[in-house]
Amino acid sequence: MLSFAAGTETTPTRFGRVARQDSFSVIFNTAMVFLVCAAFIGSTWAQVAVSTSRADVTRSGANTNETLLRPGNVNSGSFGHLFSAPLDYQVLAQPLVIPAVNIPGQGIHDVVYLVTQANSVYAIDASNGTQLWHVNVTASGGAPASGSYLPCASMDGFTEEGIVGTPVIDPTTNTMYLVAKSVVNGTVVHYLHALDIATGSEQTGLRSPVQIVASSVSKKGRAVNFNSLHQKNRPGMLLLNGVLYLGFGSNGCNDRNTGWVLAYSAANVQQQLGAFNTSPDTGFISVWQSGSGLAADEAGNVFFTTAEGTYDIPAGGQAYANSVLKLTPPPWSPQNTPDEPADYFTPWDVAYFDTNDKDVSSGGPVILPDQDPGPSNCSHTPCHELVAAGKVAMVYVLDRDNMGQFANAGGQLTSDPQILQEYQLTTTSGDLDETPAYWNGLLYYAPPASPLQVLQVSNGLVTPFAQTAGKLTAGTHSPSISANGNTNGILWLITGTLLQAYDAISLRLLYSTSQVPSRDGLPPLAHFATQTVANGRVYVATQNSLEAYGLFPALSVTSGNGQSAPVLGSVSIQILASDPYTGQAQPGVTVSFGDGNKGGTFNPSSAVTKSSGVVSTTFTFPKTAGAYTLTASAANFASATASETALPLAPVKIVVSSGGGQTGVVGSVLPNPIVVQVQDTYKNPVPGVTVSFSPSGGATNPTSAITDAKGSARTTLTLPTKPGTVTVKATSGSLTLTVSEKAVAGPLASEAD
Helix, strand or coil, X not given: CEEECCCCCEEEECCXXXXXXXXXXXXXXHHCCCCCCEECCCCCCEECCECCHHHCXXXXXXXXXXXXXXCCCCCCCCEEEEEEEECCCCCCCCCEEEEEEEECCCEEEEEEEEECCCCEEXXXXXXXXXXXXXXXXXXXXXXXXXXXXXXXXXXXCCCEECXXXXXXXXXXXXXXXXXEEEEECCEEEEEEEEEECCCCCECHHHCCCEECCCEEECCCCCEEECCHHHCECCCCCEEECCEEEEXXXXXXXXXXXXXXXEEEECXXXXXXXXXXXXXXXXXXXXXXXXXXXXXECCCCXXXXXXXXXXXXXXXCCCCCCCCEEEECCCCCCCCCCCCCCCEEECCCCHHHHHHHCCCHHHCCCXXXXXXXXXXXXXXXXXXXXXXXXXXXXEEEEEECCECCECCCCCCCCCCCCCCCEEEECCCCCCCCCCCCEEECCEEEECCCCCCCEEEEEECCEEEEEEECCCCCCCCECCCEEEEECCEXXXXXXXXXXXXXXXXCCCCCEEEEHHHCHHHCCCCCCXXXXXXXXXXXXXXXXXXXXXXXXXXXXXXXXXXXXCCEEXXXXXXXXXXXXXXXXXXXXXXXXXXXXXXXXXXXXXXXXXXXXXXXXXXXXXXXXXXXXXXXXXXXXXXXXXXXXXXXXXXXXXXXXXXEEECCCCEEECCCECCCCEEEEEECCCCCECCCCXXXXXXXXXXXXXXXXXXXXXXXXXXXXXXCCCCEEEEEEEEECCEEEEEEEEEECCCCCCCCC
């Protein structure tokens, strides 16, 4: 049952109210702020915010304003674990990041926000893990749901359930909206909260908090009330045009629940704007999406997926099991009756899904950019599309303006010809419980125990682009992307107990926590944990902590790279120790130098950086000429290298490399060239020296040559017509060398008959 009331046309700010802006581009860049640029105090670079599930309202999972992380610096030498911050219980929700928040009494901080199953909300400094504030929003006189008040708890690995779904933050009002679950006097309740992100206090001006209640009446006149005991708010919250959208489903085992999407005014959370029930007559049919948020397009339409139940729409029912649904924004347009979504899609094999627990709602929808031109079976240009895929890993490409509904009422079909496309991913075992990432025309899927797979979106259809040769582990989570526009794409993924990073184009593994023996995995994770990538760091919430990964403080060569000097000579290099996030110099760092045991010496071999963060050393080459890689290293710092070249001394002799002592038939060319090498006093080859060749008979070609990088010069000898010993004198300045060869007579010609 769907019911909506007209909502407020104003949005609150700290200084009053402003007219609500309905442009999707404004929503995208202000109220919903997928990635909001904010001035970074004390630095010259801008930072971004991740204020909602999966990075934006399209649920792309892509941060395309990442300027620090790139394939070249995400490796075990320069990237890794930075800090841990303790939390009181498990986190299922995705961490959110807001830069430059003014915390009263503590100044400006970049903040990571986390919510736990214990109904706690944390504000943690994004750069060092310091707790800035912590509040608990359990209902007064209550406790987080547990025991008999938490059906199905053993399925998800936790014993109490507080805040589950990812909150949403409105940076224009500094407000975090979240749903918390409590037990008060034996009754399970959900409350919608609006918290000030600077203090954690309730935004009383927004009438926070409010107990969540809802009701619907089916076509058959059956009244259904929202019952918190049997409901879980797992999908991430959506904030769109001043409206909050909340999704609900079962506690995990279809425990007398029904699926709901509720709408509230962000300006006054006491005002419920509507309620949609996925199955008012039959129950079940959860909206869960493995935690991914409800999605929205530029027209303000809301999209979500549903789980198993009893699909009965062809028979005139209201149970939208295993479907992708579309709701238009409130107030409802006249052509939409109160008990129907604006549009929907249901797969041809929904009956199989319903009876075998193959939820379409194991993943959330992703809104694609306009496809122009779109596929030939899209009736309009540009084509407005979304993709969705459930447990069976079938990717459905849908036209948002004509979703296809259900075409198999007669039971004769084995596909869905009414939609744009369906594509089967390669899977080995297990269900697909994730939402893909989308970036730069590519969709990224990580099926469990299967290859990582990338599909290309071209003209509105998907085709295989790349996949890994190896398989992921059994437990995979929704992937995400960091990139700088259309460059430096990195795919981030939690697979099993590992955090991994892949080049987003080649799928080359860049980094894995397994590459660090002392820390070969993540701490135990909660259900459907999702990483957040922002401002050069990756945040992962676990069962009792926030883990942060990022760039190590780094050493860099500020002068002296690319020098050359003769062997036994010296070059000087200067090294800077700095923080990659602030650019600040790091004094007091002990830097050690090495040449890979090539025999050179440093003076000093180690030194401590000055107040400027700089340290210098002089390197003396050993006796061997060639290329040298000098390494500067320090504990917990990314190392730096300088490439230097040791040059040979002046030539002192010529030696035969090959081709001496050959024998050939008179008048012929010796089978092998004569090769000589010019050396210095330490037997280093000397390049760039002219060597002349003078034979005692016959002819050389060439008569002179310049030594190559190996100090070698070569010529060929045509033997004279008389047998005997032939000498070739190799001369370079005052240096000479004589090479002896031998000419012999050929076989006698046979007499003519």
